Amino acid sequence: MTSLTPRPPYTDDELKALYPPNLELQLVQILLRHGERSPVSARFQNAGLPAFWPYCKAVRQLKSAVLDRHTEQFSTFEWKRRLEAFGPNDEPVLAAGPAGEIDAVCDMGMLTDRGRETTFDLGTRLRGLYVDRLRFLPPVLLNADALYLRATPIPRALDSVQETFTGLYPAHTRAPAFPAPAILTRAPGDETLFPNDSNCRRFAALSRAFARRTAERWNNTEEMAYLTKLYGKWMPEDSPRVAVDSRPRLSGIMDTINSTLAHGPETRLPPEFYDPKGREIIEKIGVEEWFSGYKESREYRALGIGGLLGDIVGRMVGSAERSTADGEYEVARKLKSGAIKDGRGATPIRFGLSGCHDTTLAGVLASLGAYETGKWPPYTSHIAIELFRKAGNNSDDSEPRNISSNPSTASSGLYNWLAWTSRAKPGKPPPGTIGRKRTEELSAREKATLDGYYVRLRYNDEVVTVPGCKAPGKHLEGDESFCTLDAFKAIVDKFVPQNWKQECRGNIKGPAFPSKPEPAGY
Numbered sequence: 001m002t003s004l005t006p007r008p009p010y011t012d013d014e015l016k017a018l019y020p021p022n023l024e025l026q027l028v029q030i031l032l033r034h035g036e037r038s039p040v041s042a043r044f045q046n047a048g049l050p051a052f053w054p055y056c057k058a059v060r061q062l063k064s065a066v067l068d069r070h071t072e073q074f075s076t077f078e079w080k081r082r083l084e085a086f087g088p089n090d091e092p093v094l095a096a097g098p099a100g101e102i103d104a105v106c107d108m109g110m111l112t113d114r115g116r117e118t119t120f121d122l123g124t125r126l127r128g129l130y131v132d133r134l135r136f137l138p139p140v141l142l143n144a145d146a147l148y149l150r151a152t153p154i155p156r157a158l159d160s161v162q163e164t165f166t167g168l169y170p171a172h173t174r175a176p177a178f179p180a181p182a183i184l185t186r187a188p189g190d191e192t193l194f195p196n197d198s199n200c201r202r203f204a205a206l207s208r209a210f211a212r213r214t215a216e217r218w219n220n221t222e223e224m225a226y227l228t229k230l231y232g233k234w235m236p237e238d239s240p241r242v243a244v245d246s247r248p249r250l251s252g253i254m255d256t257i258n259s260t261l262a263h264g265p266e267t268r269l270p271p272e273f274y275d276p277k278g279r280e281i282i283e284k285i286g287v288e289e290w291f292s293g294y295k296e297s298r299e300y301r302a303l304g305i306g307g308l309l310g311d312i313v314g315r316m317v318g319s320a321e322r323s324t325a326d327g328e329y330e331v332a333r334k335l336k337s338g339a340i341k342d343g344r345g346a347t348p349i350r351f352g353l354s355g356c357h358d359t360t361l362a363g364v365l366a367s368l369g370a371y372e373t374g375k376w377p378p379y380t381s382h383i384a385i386e387l388f389r390k391a392g393n394n395s396d397d398s399e400p401r402n403i404s405s406n407p408s409t410a411s412s413g414l415y416n417w418l419a420w421t422s423r424a425k426p427g428k429p430p431p432g433t434i435g436r437k438r439t440e441e442l443s444a445r446e447k448a449t450l451d452g453y454y455v456r457l458r459y460n461d462e463v464v465t466v467p468g469c470k471a472p473g474k475h476l477e478g479d480e481s482f483c484t485l486d487a488f489k490a491i492v493d494k495f496v497p498q499n500w501k502q503e504c505r506g507n508i509k510g511p512a513f514p515s516k517p518e519p520a521g522y
């Protein structure tokens with residue numbers, strides 16, 4: 001519910017079972033929730049909680065690119081940031097921490113020093129698995145051509161990707177002339193890396209409907225009365241009752257509790273807020289309010305997380321079909337306005353990191369029918385979506401796809417594969433890809449492209465299984481957690497929107513709840 005306690009590293013026996021010798025790991029995509037942060041809003045100052053927290057040392061040493069008109073060259077401008085706030089009679093005052101700190105003060109919802117530590121540590125754990133033990137990634141990185149890095153427009157997500165990447169490849173493990181990696185972001189109106197209710201009217205309407213239903217179910221219960229008894233004295237005088245839709249909302253109370261638990265004693269609430277029974281109630285209701293829609297409604301899945309899962313599947317299919325749709329199209333340094341020079345020199349994507357949010361992770365798991373914990377994703381949680389292929393399945397390769405762990409023998413980026421020949425132009429999708437083509441529309445030859453490939457999900461290093469993959473023929477024989485790529489794509493295809501923006505604008509006043517069951521994960 002708050003900070004993640006990582007499980008111990010896999011034992012040798014666990015590793016052998018998780019990565020069997022008859023399968024070769026081909027592509028890994030990591031969705032990571034940002035690390036610990038300050039609350040997104042200042043709440044409960046009447047309970048003694050400081051509005052501003054002194055846990056963000058990064059703002060003492062910021063750097064920006066600035067253009068010098070005398071030289072027409074960019075240079076780096078170093079600066080520190082201080083926050084101003086409203087004072088008495090609206091006069092400006094410096095925001096200060098509980099002991100008067102003014103130079104390490106966090107903005108609302110900002111990644112804290114603790115959050116930087118835990119996301120760096122996540123990168124270290126990923127290195128331990130994929131570099132040190134599996135030898136899937138090389139120990140020294142020449143460039144980031146085979147890495148797909150992305151973050152939402154919210155700064156804490158970008159900061160978390162950077163910290164995780166640094167833990168995965170610290171400075172001493174990067175080549176001296178390591179070029180700046182590309183990190184992909186989107187404009188808010190195009191963002192699908194989290195459920196975007198701010199820019200999708202229909203999804204906002206669905207979210208409100210499911211929140212109202214949760215309020216109707218829980219607001220007049222003994223559980224809510226118990227919460228009011230705990231927290232009511234610190235609620236607004238004109239609305240002392242705690243409710244799903246109170247002010248602050250129940251989910252806002254949970255946010256502040258979680259944020260304070262993750263940090264030092266200077267920013268703690270009174271003991272009543274940490275009552276175990278109260279926290280359990282809040283979490284249970286919060287999970288229902290925010291994530292039940294994914295389990296029950298195809299439209300909810302489509303508008304909330306379908307675009308992202310369509311992208312994830314598209315990259316896996318692109319990897320299987322040897323096209324730049326594996327993510328290389330977006331990050332290749334050699335992709336000019338025309339095409340990759342002579343159609344060669346492309347570097348297939350091997351590993352992806354996407355900085356996102358709790359709503360992303362829970363939305364993905366719930367939409368795949370794999371969110372059974374009932375627990376809110378802790379800070380720095382992650383989902384590893386791994387693509388495997390049967391060992392020796394080299395039908396389209398003239399050379400084996402072996403990654404070079406020796407940087408002196410790596411001919412291009414992370415590994416030494418035969419250059420791919422797909423051509424792509426910026427602004428247009430890579431040609432020839434079938435990733436966004438629905439399964440029922442694929443030809444027999446296109447379906448054959450997916451043969452021999454498997455998808456496996458691990459959430460916080462624990463394997464999760466998609467229920468629709470349990471049927472005979474839809475998983476690796478003997479292990480239901482390895483879903484065939486064909487079956488996984490078919491499940492996701494059912495809720496990938498054809499035109500997300502158009503569907504967001506339509507059916508605004510339509511029924512919010514499906515007329516018949518639409519279970520997730522099938």
